Amino acid sequence: MAEFFAQHMPEWLAYLLAALIHCALLIQVVAVGALVFIWLERKVAGRIQDRLGPTRVGGKFGWLQTLADGLKLITKEDLMPEGADGLLFRLAPYISFCASFCAYIALPFSDGWVAVQLNAGVFFILAVMGLEVFGVILAGYSSASKWSLFGGMREAAQVVSYEVPLGMCVVVPVLIAGTMDLVEIGRMQQGWFTNWLIFHDPFTFITFWVYFTCATASVNRAPFDLAEAESELVAGFHTEYSGLRWSFFFMAEYGSMFAVSGLAAILFFGGWNGPLPIADWLGLTHANHPVLGYLGNFLGMLNFVFKCCLWVTFMIWVRWTLPRLRIDQVMKTCLKYCTPIAAVMFLGAVAWTYLFPGGVTGLGTPYGDRYLVEVKAPAAEESPATEQAGPEEKTAARQPASRQPAVKRSAAGATVARADHQKMFAEGDR
Amino acid sequence: MELSALLPILLGIAWLLPLASFTLIVLFGPRMGKHGVGASYLATSAIAIGALCSWFSLFCWFGHYGFKPAEHGAGSQFAAADHAEALTPALSQGEKETATDHESYPRAYTNDLYTLGQFGSLKITISYYIDALTVGMFAMVTLIATCIHFYAIGYMHDELHDVTDHEVTLSDGHHLHRPGRFHRFFQYLSLFCFSMLGLVYAGNIAMVFVFWELVGICSYFLIGFYIERKSASNAANKAFIVNRVGDFGMIIGLMALWGGLGTFAFGDVTDADGKVERGIFSQVRDPANGYALAAPDGMVRSAAFDAVEEIAFEHPGRLMPGAAASEINSRIPSWRADHYGYWLLVIAGVGIFCGCVGKSAQFPLHVWLPDAMEGPTPVSALVHSATMVAAGVYLVGRFLPVFAPEVLLVIAYTGCITLFIAATIAITATDIKRVLAYSTVSQLGYMMLALGVGGWVAGLFHLITHAFFKSLLFMCSGSVIHATHTNEMTKMGGLRKKMPVTAYTMLVGCLAIIGAGIPFLIGFSGYYSKDAIVAQALSFSLANPLHGAVFFYAAVGGAAMTAFYMFRLWYMTFAGPPRDHHIYDHAHESPKIMYRPLIVLAVFAALVGCTVPDWFPALGGLGVQNLLEQARPAGELGEGVLMAGLAYPEEHASHAHSIHVQATVYAFSTALGGFLLATVFYGLRWLNPADVKQQFFPVYNFLLNKWYFDELYDFLFVKPAHFVAFLITFVDRRLIDGFIDNLARWARKLAHFDDLIDRYFVDGLVNLTAAWTYSLGSSLRSLQTGRLRQYVMLIVIGLVALSVLINFASAR
Amino acid sequence: MNWHTFFFLLFALVACGFAVMVVLSSNIVRMALYLIFSLGATAGLFFLAGADFVGAMQLMIYVGGTLVLLVFGVMLTAQGPFVSMKTRGGDWILAALLSGSLLAFLVPAAFSIKEWTNAPPAAAEEHHAAAGRGRAEAKVRFALTSTPAENADAAADESSTAALPGMAAQPATATRLGMGLLGVRVDKLEGRSPELQRGMSGYLLPFEIVSVHLLVVLVGAAYLARSKRRATR
């Protein structure tokens, strides 16, 4: 896109413009997503509690209710407690939101549809989402309210603790894929749904559920919403917030939910690849025509968004089903259950990939050997052919004949040779 | 698998397994089962497996070479040399086997297993020398050892728990109470088996010596098993010290051999690069010379060193130029003709025989063996009758090719004297084990006599048969002792009703040892071996009337005495009414584990001497005699060089009908006489032995006191040694100690002075330094402010200063 | 002025500026906040220097872990008098003197080596020749393709046209770092220079040591921070 612009305007303007367009598109996901999910949450909550939920605004289903709420929030007075640390109090919601939003930079929505195809994408997303906690902590501190402070403290303890099992869970699919590039991981799972990493082996299957638990905890959703436990802490860290600032926290929360769901979809559920390779059957590939490829990608994006929504819905369902845990239970869940299980799963996955490098079922294409590609001496000569080749060529590359390198290294290293830090500003759209 | 490869491995396993067992018991003995009972299982299974290996290799040997000795070429004098000619080339080529020539079968396998070290030409190796004798010995030793191990499990069961030794009284009047030493007994047994088998397995004289000493130390341990008993520890010491005397001679012999021959190995050993190192046998009896005994070049050269030096001076130049060497070599035959070096050979032979005298308890070193009966009876059965004491005989047999006729004569006389003395003592002894001990000494004398008169097969045959029946006798006596808790035959009697198995197995043993049998038809094992000895003695006496008559009559008289004292023993123990009813009432048959080995050994004692007749299908010729015949050393024994007229007849000559019949008749009739006499005195009790005792009181006393050997030795050696020790103690205590005490007194005074310097001068300096350091430290202490930030500042200041310095330094 | 320079300036300014503010601020909570920004911008600098993995690590462990811990500690102890503890004037003066002198040595030292300034050699030919060796061009362009096919084409002639000179010479680091931590230095195989290819020493042992070290620290920290009152009760 930026290249396209660059033909018509100064380069810096072109890149600026491209970046802004990306930002705009991504912020839509967060904002519109939040709108939809808040509505969804109210509807689901209503149904679970045997009532209807919003019904009035925007027709039969009340689907404009969130918008109306938003308008209300905007018009509310922006209050700040007297003893509050003004700067931090104002800053906190933005930090939260920015951190949540930043995660989207590396989240691919479809094959190549990513703002920046980062080499360490998984890592980046985890890192950035971890920053969200700062907003909560600072909000808790700066509110000059003990409820808020308690909430912030709980949040800090919880997030720091849950980052450990979360990171370990994420490592399991990364280990199998051999790359941390989310686009690469997504591409590896193309084809039938048996290729999805969750079906790779029993350990990934269990890992997913641990991941989901930890992700729920790390985005502060019930039953792990200790930081805003209404029954104990009034409203936790955002007790003193009102109006638009308050809504930023919520946007951040829903944004994070969507982001971790997206991460789950890519790491475990084939990302943008549907259960059946319908796009391939229809010929919607770049190999046929760029436009067809674009259509295929669009189909993939719908797939991806559907999966994300599924998991967000699941989180909502969990929230309205399970009671809140006590803080000691939360920590116990993390340290005594999630972490050891994740560790065992990690070891198990290592053993599995070592013992069955070609897979066991014969159902899915073995992709664990993707990272067993020969080193080509100078990095500059590393052809991205493997990456860009069609499925047939990929299969060919996986033939045993190619599995004799003396020194093995990651194909991910080869394929992302060009995915450089500079691409942070680059157009990933094709 | 080739026999040449199989035998060393099988026998090596049999040899090393007891070592493993010993090691394990040493390390874990007390923890093996309850009170270490597992040690016995370990040791027994080790030697049992060894026995299996040994017997398997015996079968292999038979399978390969047949039962009979190789054919002799038409009774010619050189027949033995004939087949031995084939022997030695095969030896020299290691394990080469040419199946085409029947005569060229290797009769011995020898090779180095491992070189321990090489010091110039002296090579110390672990090697093996395996021939029919080795295989036979292995089979005998392991079988008897296995039986005795089983027996010992029962016999030593007292040691499984705490033992109160009634023969040891402590200073407080109580009897000694000590923990059981069951595992330790089996540990020693294993070590002994390892050593004994190693001795038989050994392929060089150095290794033989090592194992020789090892069996000696095992014997020492085992005799002193009840170490708390004064008599036991004394007996152990006695055995050890007496053996040292013999071993001293043996070392001289070894030195003479090595100095003359430059090797320890028995046979010719081919090393890795095909170089043949000639062994002792082929050097002493050169195959090229028809295996005739001749002083080897080395001995000749060292004996004629005057002439050698002269030649060396005649050829100026250093380090024996080639001309001198060739000159010397050319003159060696003439020197040899002048009997240069022959004395060395005699010295070597006598020296080695000295070792055998000690180990085999020959006169005059026989005194230790009866005392060695202080050890547990299984030990007496295994070590002091069947195997270790026979090792001397074995070594004489092994070294027979090296012994000059003069040496053989010494051996014969020694054996003869021993035979007679021991037999006479055995007649009067009342301790059941001592009777057997003197019997053992006497029988060993028989063997020595046999070897000394050139009866190679006869002596070794008797060694093997004797091992079976003597171990059987000892074990039976052990069984009796086990039942009655006494050694005194005067307290026994009539026990055959109480312990029939023991009684009748012992009867078999007695019959075997006296050589009972139906003349010319069949007999117990002793019948064959003793006949062979008597026949050989007769054959020798025909050739040498002077010496031979002594030997022959000693052998025959010995047979009579043997029969008398053995049946005296049996009758006193088992026959007639009991002499001590208290003991009789408490006597009982031994447990199964003890009497079953007796039965096994009784079968062997009865049958081992037989040779399966030739007409018997498949097994014709199977027998110990034929097996030993296969190992007979090559070459005739020859004639005396220093003693003219000393001639050794071929052993085959004694098989001649005239000699054979004569010998059998003599041996049988004398034995029968002895038997009848014993029956009259002790079995039927028609005559009272006490009358005889009174009548021959001085002789009886003389015999009862064992010819006063112990008193004689005490007077000759022990007393003078004590006196010298007393003198030395006096010098030590009065003169040397006094001198040293004075020195110490002076040193103390000096030290006192030194102490003053140390205290006031040196310490003062050190204290001063310490005080300075202390004051410096306390003044510097205030620098340590404890202010973290100050420290950081100082670090930064240091950093900046360092940068400045570096800047200036690099700017320059 | 290109994007690279621009972002460098941006991140450098943020990093240095907030670092200075950490020093100047007397409120401990504010300090923590500034530190977060400073270290976050440092992560940006790492990305700019091509160390994307280290940058992500910086974000995840440093900013996301260590600093959360720090803030946690701040909040546990941030009671009245300790929130802002003023530094005495004398200290300030001393610190300013020292920092000034330290900077006065460090900054010239940073510029003391010619090649570190990355200034192109005088002649333009050399400039191009250097580009072939993988030296970064001052002018950074971006590989932008709209289709995979084009992408492949662009990648195929990457080595010749050096569309992304700097990047091409420095491929993504995550895998190679991972392999290096496992003891296999694949980066040394990539022909950076024969000088560097010598030896294949990896970092397996340090990696293991650090792992164990972390475990020890975890236990030790838990031990130190445990509640002692409960034990006496």
Place this chain on the structure above:
Amino acid sequence: MEPVGISHFMTVGAIMFVCGVVCMATKRNALGVLMGIELVLNGANVNFVALSSDFLTTNPARGLGLDGQFIALFVIVLAAAEAAVALAITLNFYNNHSTVDVDRADELKG
């Protein structure tokens, strides 16, 4: 200013380092000192990473290569460990003395 090179990165590193040192030297709050340490470590890390870069220098062969990044990684990890222990010590200190003023922690002075 252009192009950006190792020197520029190192300048940033130097500034962060000096800030950290000053922070350590002036802050009385133990946690402030801790932050100073973090800054110092980061300043060092910037240098390591810059030196490991290929395109910030005209002679990448003389750079640290990937080793610089390895060291930076280890620094980060060890800094985390250090922070954990330091925080634990600080909290302990706070428990025992009810203060986090490092100037009060001078019981071992000479």
